[in-house]
Amino acid sequence: MADKKFTADGAPYTVLPEAVLAAELARHANPQSFASTDVVSIQPCPIPDERTQDRYRVAEWDLPGGRWRFQAVCDGHAGHETVDHVVAILPGALEAALAAHLAKGPYTPSDVSDVLRATIAGVDGKIAQDLLDLFPGGVDAIARLSDNDITSIINDGGVNSAKVLRCMRGSTVLVSLISPTLDVWVASLGDCQAVLGVKQASGEWDATVLSTNHNGTDASEVARIRGEHPGEDECVLSDRVLGAIAVTRAVGDFLFKLPAIYTTRIFMNSSPGFQFARKIADFLGRNLTPPYMSAQADVQHVHVQGGSEAFLVLASDGLVDLSGDTYGNDHREPSICGKKWVEVLGRKERSGNAALYLLRDAMGQAEDPVSALLTVEGVDGRWMDDTTIVVTHL
Template sequence: MGHMPGSGPWPYTVLSEADLDHHLGRLSEHCIVEGADCVSLQPVPMLDANQDRYVVQKWQLPGSAGPWRLFAIFDGHAGHDTVDHTERELPPLLQSRLEAALSAAAGAALPPAAVADVLRSGISEFDDGLTRSLTDLFPGGPQAIARLSDEDIRAATTDEDGNPVDVIRRCMTGTTALVALVDPARNLYVASVGDCQAVLGLQDSAGTWDASILSANHHGMDEAEAARVRSEHPGEDECILNDRVLGRCAITRAVGDQLYKLPAIYGDRVFRTAMPGGHIVRTLHETLPRNLTPPYLSNAADVRHVDLSATGAQKTVLVMASDGLVNQFSGEILSRDAAREWIEVAGGAGEKPALALLRRALGGDDVEKVSAMLTVEMEERWMDDTTIVVAQL
């Protein structure tokens, strides 16, 4: 299961087909939300192991001819604080900004560029707010931090029990953001920050599916993204090292992760003092000598627009997934072949397309393989969190 030779083998239980269906649905918390089929799986038997989140909502907005539909997946890392905050606060922020844009349009339809700007600027400003919540703790900036004692910093960043306050936790962890909006006129917008993926499937009158990847791949392994980061930090050979930002962070754009967005003294004095745990110490050891001209992570969303009413498709399906699904199909980068397979499975699966796609990812008709993925007796994580949202549009 991706571990080094010599580790294992580990026991697992081969389930009957009926039990396999039952436990796959149970462990992935399969459900239907506002018409979208949803699963989110992390089978490691430990409390709160899954750091993925998803949101599906319908918005009745003033001046609109019908409801807007929102679909979002957030893939947290290094903890739950940023992803929980983003799941809770980003959708209503985007809704509020969209309502303001509609109000300013005075009944006229919003042009695609305006909706794209709502998504792009909303995500960016949401993350900028996290940064300000941290820097506001130290009004004098890096020079003031350098003059403070550890006790002074600890007083500003921890509660009475000595634990980091919410502001610090939300900046020490991070999340991706994949957000899709569908307006009443069937315009689809997809905004991505990080490496979650969205694939649009269009079926023609002959029943043939076409698949289009609508999300970006903000990952250090992506040549264009790596080149962008290097161009923003000329002369810094280790701004991308081993396909990772500063040799540590796999994704090149994120919400949170202010360690990669602020001067090194914030990590060295603030984060290290607030939470001197093993994870942050290892991260600081690797990144601080390379943190010369931040920010290294971007919060700028890539936004795509598709006019679904102009496609002529007989059937339209949107598949959104965290990178756990990508890893099961094609490694770190979503391939065109894998994207087509997602659409063919989800488009032909009937009532439970997300569950069918998850089953295919874990082994499909190979009952023993899927059983092993669900029941193997390992105490550590053996697969990435995998969240899938499938919607008929």
């Protein structure tokens, strides 16, 4: 008979024997393999409204000069509309932009970096423009409209509603490109994480973090925002933009990018609206000189020597949280958790889907803690952050 235990909060869970536990983890994580890439994505909470807001995409593109590999992890927040739009639009837009640039002839690494930055910013800019086009008179026109006028425009249950909701929700973006010559680019917007592992001749593995952590605990990000908003002491408050959101760069989130009237007159009249509408008023008074959030991705480039044993890990911040809980609090630091991920995946005894192997290690090897994450009962909301892992073997 399965053993019943209780979490520290008193919630019951069932301790599963290893064979059952492994099968249950695979059921929740849905491991997939695409040529050289292994993927898992998990949110064990069964409540429909708590379904995962993580998304991923993996593709191979035949472009001028050879086959390129594309991977992306996007972590949505406040809803699904923006993250769904990003994973639907961004891959095709990036493939077209890259193909057009490569068709011109020789390119430099900075050229590809520029294409990545421009394409991601372009997706965000189009989301904004779709909303602005609904109110061509801008702020002054919005101020003259009645609530009925506004709701008749935005709550059509179709195209206009979708345009508004994409502005109200947000998504981080982590994208990697691998060229036929094993040049690797990683573009990051938000707090997902990328790490490259390369095996050296000595047998040791080197770990290189290729993403940038864009959140309110990062000193350089805080300095950037404060520099853009001099005299506004509360532009970053309690490690959050305007005291409200942890990430400092994302697609969407136009509450933090447009004047406050767009929130008070448009977003607050949207149906569906915000899950926590009452919290909006807490920070709107700080929205004085937007934008406070950026859609400019940081891009890093490295070249991997041909013949090297190497892999690239892209992960949503759920893996960072698991790493901190299982390996120790300092493993939330990008360089530390990245080194640990490379160590785990570089083990000689590793087998099977690499992403699933890393997920299990980060959740814990003992049956008890993993069982608690998968079988806990009677919890009203999610008890584990959405976690997505993409591992590509170079």
